[in-house]
Amino acid sequence: MPSKERTIFLADCRSFYASVEKADNPELIDKPVAVAGDPARRSGIILAACPLAKARGVTTAERLGDALGKCRDLVVVRPRMQHYIDVSLQITQIYETYTSLVEPYSIDEQFIDVTDSLHLYGDAQTTAHLMQQEVLALTGIYTRFGISHNKILAKQACDNYAKKNDSGLYVLRRGELADSLWQLPINKMFMVGGRMTNHFVRMGIHTIGDLARMPLPELKRRLRSKFGKNSDIQAEVCWRIANGIDDSPVLPGTHAGEKSVGHMMTLPRDYAARDEIKVIILELCELVGRRCRSIGKMGRTLSVNCRGADFDRPTGFSRQMTMPYPSHVTNDLYYHALELFDRHWDGLPVRRVGVSVTGFQSDEQYQLVMDDTRERMGALEAVTDRLKDKYGDDVIIRAVSGTPAGQAADRASKIGGHYK
Template sequence: MDRTIFHCDCNSFYASAELLSRPDLRDKPVAVCGNPENRHGIILAKNEAAKAFGVVTAETIGRAQGKCPGLILLPAHHELYARLSRQINAIYCRYTDQVEPFSIDESWLDVTGSLPYFKKTGQELADELRAAVRQETGVTISVGVSFNKVLAKMGSDYKKPDATTLFTRENFKERIYPLPVSALLFAGRAARRVFARLGIATIGQLAGYPREQLVELLGKTGGTLWDYAHGIDDTPVKHWGERDPIKTIGNSITFRRNLQGLYDIRIALTALSDKVSSRLIRHGLKCRTLQLQIRDPDFRTISRQRPLPHPTYLQKDLFDAALSLLSSSWDLDKPIRMLSLTGAQLAPAEEAGWGQLSLFEPQAPEELKKRESLELMVEDLRRRFGADCVTRASILHNDLGIDTALSGRKGSLERQEPGNTES
């Protein structure tokens, strides 16, 4: 028997959330954006009125205002969105315990076992769910109903806002095959470039291409996308609260102004390595590989990674590796708009140990134990008294947009060399 899967997508979620308290703006073109002063000046969400002017998510504020001179810009309130997302998912959980969030405003539901209880078809239950969310939260959702997750997701995108779309085994090809191949879930940029070279423009053309040749060109991804085009996907919907194992832990900062030179870079890497270290410790993990992403003011981005000498969550180890990686990959005189630092190849801290230390390793296990004890003590203080109760001195009073609770305190602080300060 086929499953009945819903994909529920909140319509213009950020904008809808903001307009709950601003009903006077409901029929006017509105967009939610990042803070231009912190260089997050892009469109995060837009309502239907703004969409009619061609405003799209992720474009710059300036470009959006060029399309829609009367565009009303609202700041983002992420705590509001998180609270509303939890409320909406709680409604979903009244219909099934198989609720799997895909993002803050999207979730899959497996209601196969719920249909006999509610005595409704999948489409009828989806309509009831839409009405419940709209009535209880003021937010509208679009629901895709199908026999697997991929087609349910495509169904929720098919018609918006506040709509239910049913894709069955009998009708899905007729409805999705004319769509551009970019509409297929997980058809990323690299895959689309290959498809363009092959003359594959629509999902139907992809479905008609030999699967074996796609696998040769794109590996496993090629076979998976061919399967999706044929409606083949048996991925289960997770139960509420079920989570995949953590694969990476990272943090990124888009700076208020461009980084210029080594001093700025060291401040930035100090803050990033401190945050990644804190998160690794909190999850009881060490990383074996460090990944670094660098973006310049023209949005050109490079990514680099390297293995670490030993598994670690220590801030200084992460900082030293990141600085070395950046110095070998980037002209330090060139400006930097954004940096991202990520620990990968994670392992439980108690199992990872210190790896195979070299005979020439300058840090003996005893020294590493002492440094780990210090980091654990600092993290315990942060857990009990707040994340900013202990702050690395070198990031205080910076003008890069790196916030700390202590940054606003009065008083002078000597210019210290970032990266080498101990908490």
């Protein structure tokens, strides 16, 4: 008996951050609004712009100063990342009242499998419209829905069609690809950026259909001649996307169970002195250790990377080592991170530093070593973790974080580098 054809949605929130700000502040409804780094200093980049601002030429990821030059009356709002996360979770919970199969793809996008609950609400468009209206009523956020039989086509239906029509809904059917998706230029295909577009065009591939109709062995041969034998996987991925082939399920827990934990910090200025860089490495090790402890894991492989400020002439390094024993204790991570740093740092100023841990095992059972302090230090750090969880990350910080080099207090007010 043939299996039932799936019905998959990709739901996308329009101009999410800016829409949240407008929903919270009705006086902004008819004004061009953008969310950006630091309005007080007129610095940073545009994280989101509402449709009114986009109509005036404001684009995501451009510098705030450039945006203000295009739109003098632009209302610029500082980001509130924790609030955006809370609204995103609220929207996910709304979708979960229709089906248990909801997979967050990003903070403003979710894949939704309604195959087994569709009969409760009607056809796919009716169901998507009900979700759209409920999200709008409860959060003030307008959503768009790409609809198809798998995730990759639902995503492309949303990006290329649902975002551009009045209803915010679009069904991309398997038998209609030749008359719809395949007619679009190759740069409209999911996962194809500017550089790949140029490569495809030089190969004579101008539309998604050109790529889809090309025999896979021929595509592999062409990419292999340009990028080497390791390009076979990339060729197959692109060919499958063009042909709308995707059997991956919608998995609610797809992002659970980290295989690595890492934190990276872009510094407010160049750090040239070892003593200053040490402070940042310690703060990063504390963040990594805290995250590892929260998931009950100890890591064995530690990585450190540093980069200079000049990205046209990059300096720095990225190296890893296997520690003598797995740990999630800050001082253990810091000792070995500093060892890596001293071994590979070229002495030039750094502007970005990262620390990560992989090779996990449970922290409930581990091999003891001579002079082992992991249990005692782990218990102490568990107490400070609970204090930070309850009262905020800056309720207790190390003394060195209070020096001019320290960033812990400032970072405590941010999520992902943006203000909470």
